[in-house]
Amino acid sequence: MNLKSTLLAAGIALLMVTPACAADKMNDLEIAHTAYTAGALDIRYAHLALALSDNDSVREFAETMVRDHGAVNDAALALLASLKASPQDNPLSQALVKGAAEKRTELSGLRGKALNCAYATNELGYHQLVNKTVEKDFIPNVTVPELKSLLKDALATFKVHQGHAEHMVMGLKCG
Amino acid sequence: MIGGALWGAAILPGLVTLPAHATRSPVTHRVVMEQFAFSPTVLHIRAGDSVEWLNRDLVPHTATHSDQRWQTEPLNRGEQVTITFETPGTETYGCRFHTAMQAQIIVDGP
Ligand SMILES: [Cu+2]
Numbered sequence: 001m002n003l004k005s006t007l008l009a010a011g012i013a014l015l016m017v018t019p020a021c022a023a024d025k026m027n028d029l030e031i032a033h034t035a036y037t038a039g040a041l042d043i044r045y046a047h048l049a050l051a052l053s054d055n056d057s058v059r060e061f062a063e064t065m066v067r068d069h070g071a072v073n074d075a076a077l078a079l080l081a082s083l084k085a086s087p088q089d090n091p092l093s094q095a096l097v098k099g100a101a102e103k104r105t106e107l108s109g110l111r112g113k114a115l116n117c118a119y120a121t122n123e124l125g126y127h128q129l130v131n132k133t134v135e136k137d138f139i140p141n142v143t144v145p146e147l148k149s150l151l152k153d154a155l156a157t158f159k160v161h162q163g164h165a166e167h168m169v170m171g172l173k174c175g
Numbered sequence: 176m177i178g179g180a181l182w183g184a185a186i187l188p189g190l191v192t193l194p195a196h197a198t199r200s201p202v203t204h205r206v207v208m209e210q211f212a213f214s215p216t217v218l219h220i221r222a223g224d225s226v227e228w229l230n231r232d233l234v235p236h237t238a239t240h241s242d243q244r245w246q247t248e249p250l251n252r253g254e255q256v257t258i259t260f261e262t263p264g265t266e267t268y269g270c271r272f273h274t275a276m277q278a279q280i281i282v283d284g285p
Contacts, residue, residue, distance in 0.1 A: 063272075064272050064273070067234065067235055067249075067272065068233075068234040068235075068272075071233055071234045071235060071251070071252070072233050072234065075233050075252075150233075153232070153233045154233065156210060156211065157211075157232070157233060157234055160211050160273055160275070163275065164273070164274075164275075
């Protein structure tokens with residue numbers, strides 16, 4: 001199991017070390033930035049998997065990540081534009097970006113089953129982490145109703161992805 | 176948007192026996208894709224009727240027959256598409272992208 005990837009370490013460490021301030025003190029624009037960033041990073045993972053993997057279930061999953069996270073992020077951009085608001089970079093977004101860059105480097109060096117399993121396991125862990133954060137921190141704390149509503153729709157989507165990732169991991173028999 | 180004849184059938188079971196040669200105009204039924212499910216999950220229609228799928232989710236969905244005999248284009252949020260079913264039978268379908276989404280159309284004789 002590679003759940004303790006650098007990405008998760010970075011994300012979880014930040015959330016655990018500063019449980020009260022990581023999310024509680026994030027404002028709406030920071031929450032929007034992190035939610036958008038999480039989606040954009042998953043799209044980058046997916047493009048990497050599409051470039052390197054021949055496995056049908058991995059490719060199908062990755063295509064769905066590109067399509068779905070693209071749609072969610074497009075909706076987020078449209079909402080922010082209508083609110084005349086700009087997302088605001090913050091430490092949690094930065095930790096996610098840094099962790100994902102390291103994870104991409106690791107994935108880039110893998111091929112075949114090792115790559116498929118590393119990608120699939122990371123997708124499962126990544127969606128678990130993001131979903132927990134969106135559900136427990138972002139949705140309760142965000143104040144603009146339209147953004148709350150978008151986050152709820154996004155969470156419903158990401159939970160479906162998490163279930164899909166569980167199936168993918170099982171199907172790949174990564175052990 | 177469910178056909179009046181079907182509502183009548185559901186509500187007044189005693190009155191469903193239409194004359195054998197009653198002419199019945201084709202009806203368009205709506206299936207909504209929402210919260211990663213098709214609603215209704217099982218839809219009864221008559222041969223010649225149409226089904227209109229409307230996607231209310233953020234992400235694209237399709238309606239794709241289990242053996243790929245027919246399918247819709249990917250529907251973005253707010254988009255809809257209509258397919259007419261001429262042949263009686265059971266049409267099992269799902270979303271090509273989200274395979275947990277499954278549903279059935281049962282096409283009865285005209
Ligand atoms: Cu779908």
